[in-house]
Amino acid sequence: MAARITLIRVPLFARSFSAFQAKTAQYQEKSETMSSNLIPPPDVLKEPIKIPPRQLFGPGPSNMPDAVAHTQSMSLLGHLHPEFLKVMHDVRDGLKYLFQTTNDFTMCASGTGHSGMECAFLNLLERGESLLCVTTGLWGRRAESLGQRLGLQTFVVEAPQGEVVSVEEISKAIEQHKPTAMFVCIGESSTGIVQPIQGLSEACKKHNTLLIADTVSRSSNKSDIFPKKKQSYFFQVASIGAEPFKMDEWGVDCVYSATQKVLNAPPGLAPISFSKRAMFVQFDESDNLRISGTRSGIVRRR
Numbered sequence: 001m002a003a004r005i006t007l008i009r010v011p012l013f014a015r016s017f018s019a020f021q022a023k024t025a026q027y028q029e030k031s032e033t034m035s036s037n038l039i040p041p042p043d044v045l046k047e048p049i050k051i052p053p054r055q056l057f058g059p060g061p062s063n064m065p066d067a068v069a070h071t072q073s074m075s076l077l078g079h080l081h082p083e084f085l086k087v088m089h090d091v092r093d094g095l096k097y098l099f100q101t102t103n104d105f106t107m108c109a110s111g112t113g114h115s116g117m118e119c120a121f122l123n124l125l126e127r128g129e130s131l132l133c134v135t136t137g138l139w140g141r142r143a144e145s146l147g148q149r150l151g152l153q154t155f156v157v158e159a160p161q162g163e164v165v166s167v168e169e170i171s172k173a174i175e176q177h178k179p180t181a182m183f184v185c186i187g188e189s190s191t192g193i194v195q196p197i198q199g200l201s202e203a204c205k206k207h208n209t210l211l212i213a214d215t216v217s218r219s220s221n222k223s224d225i226f227p228k229k230k231q232s233y234f235f236q237v238a239s240i241g242a243e244p245f246k247m248d249e250w251g252v253d254c255v256y257s258a259t260q261k262v263l264n265a266p267p268g269l270a271p272i273s274f275s276k277r278a279m280f281v282q283f284d285e286s287d288n289l290r291i292s293g294t295r296s297g298i299v300r301r302r
């Protein structure tokens with residue numbers, strides 16, 4: 001038997017080895033042809049990168065303090081190194097403090113603020129479900145357009161330019177549309193307003209609506225260009241790290257932000273947190289994590 005196996009194996013091995021040789025020759029030929037066509041490396045790559053120092057006064061990116069800048073030159077860790085896991089846990093604890101929440105599902109998504117928005121919508125909503133957008137400027141419209149691309153039914157409750165939507169108006173819209181989720185941009189960087197959301201969680205819970213908050217940006221002080229009566233809505237800075245935000249107390253189900261604004265870190269991470277209620281809809285009846293795009297028709301258990 002052993003001899004038979006060896007006999008079979010030898011020709012198999014010989015065959016796969018010659019196939020390997022043929023493939024290698026093919027690749028060599030291909031890469032030679034490719035190298036003759038290669039676009040030459042641009043001269044700029046031969047120069048050291050020069051970045052002039054800048055003072056950044058916009059909503060973001062913002063200047064990094066030395067302590068943050070220093071971490072950029074530290075050694076990279078592997079994603080399974082215990083030291084890296086500790087960094088992840090420490091970051092989570094810091095973010096829980098930042099968002100004022102006890103939610104364990106608090107982390108950083110890789111990507112900028114937009115990826116936070118996508119992460120929230122893709123995980124909490126299914127094609128055909130509905131999204132109410134509280135729109136006070138560009139970011140409410142961006143949420144609406146993302147919702148439409150995802151095949152959601154979108155509703156809008158909108159404020160005139162530079163104003164906020166009152167809690168009463170929002171509650172009425174929730175009552176009317178009973179949406180699966182509601183999007184609110186707390187610091188609307190396109191107009192400079194801070195949208196209040198305290199008092200909305202009751203209406204949301206009544207209709208099983210998940211409350212999603214964008215706390216990405218900060219705004220410059222626009223009070224000088226708006227009428228005095230609206231000044232209470234304007235702050236020099238708005239949103240996470242600058243403007244009070246209490247996820248648990250205000251009953252927010254998902255909040256996301258971005259690191260390059262008030263948090264004074266480089267761009268590329270979107271801190272995000274999900275409440276227990278929000279996590280509940282991410283599992284199917286068999287307690288399997290629902291993967292976006294594969295779960296239409298699943299009955300919600302909220």
Ligand SMILES: Cc1ncc(COP(=O)(O)O)c(C=O)c1O
Pocket residue numbers: 059112113114115139185187188189190214215216217218258267
């Ligand atoms: C309120 C708000 N939300 C979301 C974003 C998107 O963030 P990013 O540019 O990091 O993708 C911005 C960016 O300015 C913003 O101001």
